[in-house]
Amino acid sequence: MFDPTALRAAARHAEAFLASLPDRPVRATADAAQLRTSLAGPFPDEGVAPERVIDDLARAADPGLIASAGPRFFGFVIGGSLPAALAADWLTSAWDQNAGVYAASPAASVVEEVAAAWLLDLLGLPPDAGVGFVTGCQMANFTCLAAARHALLRRAGWDVEERGLQGAPRVHVVLSEEAHSTVPMALRLLGLGAGTAVRVPADSQGRLRIDALPDALSACDGPTIVCAQVGNVNSGACDAMPEVIAAARAHGAWVHVDGAFGLWARAAERRRALVAGVEAADSWATDAHKWLNVRVEAADSWATDAHKWLNVPYDNGVAIVCEAAALHGAMAAGGEYLIKGAGEVRDELDWVPEFSRRARGFTVYAALRSLGRRGVADLIERSCVLARRMADRLAAAPGVRVLNDVVLNQVLVRFAPPGGGGDVDAFTREVVTRVQADGTCWLSGSVWHGQVVMRISVSGWATTPADADRSVAAILRAARR
Ligand SMILES: Cc1ncc(COP(=O)(O)O)c(C=O)c1O
Secondary structure, three states: OOOOHHHHHHHHHHHHHHHHOOOOOOOOOOOHHHHHHHHOOOOOOOOOOHHHHHHHHHHHHHHHOOOOOOOOEOOOOOOOOOHHHHHHHHHHHHHOOOOOOHHHOHHHHHHHHHHHHHHHHHHOOOOOOEEEEEOOHHHHHHHHHHHHHHHHHHHOOOOHHHHOOOOOOOOEEEEEOOOOOHHHHHHHHOOOOOOOOEEEOEOOOOOEOHHHHHHHHHOOOOOEEEEEEEOOOOOOOEOOHHHHHHHHHHOOOEEEEEOOOHHHHHHOHHHHHHHHHHHHOOOOOHHHHOOOOOOHHHOOEEEEEOOOOOOOOOOOEEEEEOOHHHHHHHHOOOOOOOOOOOOOOOOHHHOOOOOOOOOOHHHHHHHHHHHHHHHHHHHHHHHHHHHHHHHHHHHOOOOEEEOOOOOOOEEEEEEOOOOOOOOHHHHHHHHHHHHHHHOOOEOEEEEEOOEEEEEEEOOOOOOOHHHHHHHHHHHHHHHHO
């Protein structure tokens, strides 16, 4: 008979952890050596009671946890977990469905179907696009680019799934020099090679330079993929999609968009209203593109994450392909023993690289249902407003400089040593280290166009203006010492 003791213990620990988030140090309080001491040991011959395993694990892991689900975590681009999404994640584990085929879990299949339709609606993407729920944007980029490879080579009369790339027509790839590293990684995995892509220079904000695109495309004689980006991982800047799409279309190229977090700006009504205004005025001004991902819907494929700005627990990414048949063609798998639906139901493994897999649709469904269209818009808008607020307050302090146009949720900051002179790179690195050690908030550093920066990303649903202000105060304290 099922004994719920361990599950109840887990719920107690989870509740205690979540309740501690607003006040606990955001950094970890134990280092690797301390964690090894409390977690390692010889592999036991005998098992331990489940409740004790959970109690011991929770106690030993706690000092090594980062409060990334909390309100003052601004590192990388990491969202928290919405209450409904987190609870749905628990159910996903309890239900333990293998979301590979409809026959193994009709509920998982239909929920994915619904979550996919809601996402397309919310993001303003074609309603009949193909959607696959994968582990993150790395795999979403991989999956979309596999669909691109499939479609382009099929058009060239080549079945890449059957024949591979041995002797295939060359597939050219055009890539901004600011593309996220997961795009070249996907090209490596697809046999297209990261090093063979034509790299296009980017402008001061990290947007692909449109004036350099024709030259790049003219070097591509044959099937071509153009990889664009909405939401630069450092600056948040978005490529000028209307121009990217126009140039790519003139060349017959496939346009792929890496929108790991930036694609979510399309869900923010207020920003959309601005897009509409811009469109009506016929003013494709760079000021608009740099923070609004207009015309993104005219691309061929989009990779994004639910575990970033939608605040769904890890792991959850989404691959979306306009031509659903291309995604299906690249991913569909067989197996004599599989009982597959005859097209009228969704066999999830036909849309992703995995076979057996977690039922990722449940958490996305729960997040979207709990927020609704308005809630998602508020979450995105609020994050952008708080990023702006932090940028303005930091920039008002002496010796502090914000390097990027704060168009979304990303802020890049540099700190001059007090008293003038000195090494700004070294001091900025030092400020990041001090802030991390202080524990009021957590953020990381980066290098932006050769300069060391502090990188702030506002992505969590729980962050309030008070959290933003408290974090700015901690950052400025660290910069004054
Ligand atoms: C623009 C961009 N693309 C791709 C990724 C990779 O996403 P994931 O970590 O979910 O694989 C990131 C991560 O920050 C990103 O910002």
